[in-house]
Amino acid sequence: ETGVTQSPTHLIKTRGQQVTLRCSSQSGHNTVSWYQQALGQGPQFIFQYYREEENGRGNFPPRFSGLQFPNYSSELNVNALELDDSALYLCASSLGLEVGYGYTFGSGTRLTVV
């Protein structure tokens, strides 16, 4: 059973650029959520997709957008990067929306905006 895989592991971008982060869900998982974790902070919920539809969004501006594909893999896109976007971006997948399924996290993508 493979876990949640995120790519790339590290990324450096310039302010104003756009970035796409990728997440492969654990096998059989149809729900994926994305989180931003600044240094020394807890993960902050960005949004969640269930069966290719967005079903929840945190307090992030519209320049943070996402997609979930038919194979349930996912992308996080961030436009017009700002210095404060520097963080560890985590993806988590789940078998569904039932709380008992829990969430499996990937190791994250470390984004640095300079």
Place this chain on the structure above:
Amino acid sequence: EDQVTQSPEALRLQEGESSSLNCSYTVSGLRGLFWYRQDPGKGPEFLFTLYSAGEEKEKERLKATLTKKESFLHITAPKPEDSATYLCAVLGGTDKLIFGTGTRLQVFP
């Protein structure tokens, strides 16, 4: 608004010195409270899910308990390999997993 507060922010223990980490929460319609362990540069690793007040779960040296307002993670006779950041998160009626800022635990020999 759903909220999670963890204390202390950091904790240093000598090997074998038992202690507890606290997670206070405010959530409308608690569906589950989660404990995760996170090592530096890695994603959170699942430890426990608690669903209702009075519930307890154990795994090796860790025991998690839940009341209507808070959860505790008790660490009995910790070892240096227990050093990590411990995160608490709640899931309410919004399908949004809300995390606290974590407790950084250091266990030294």
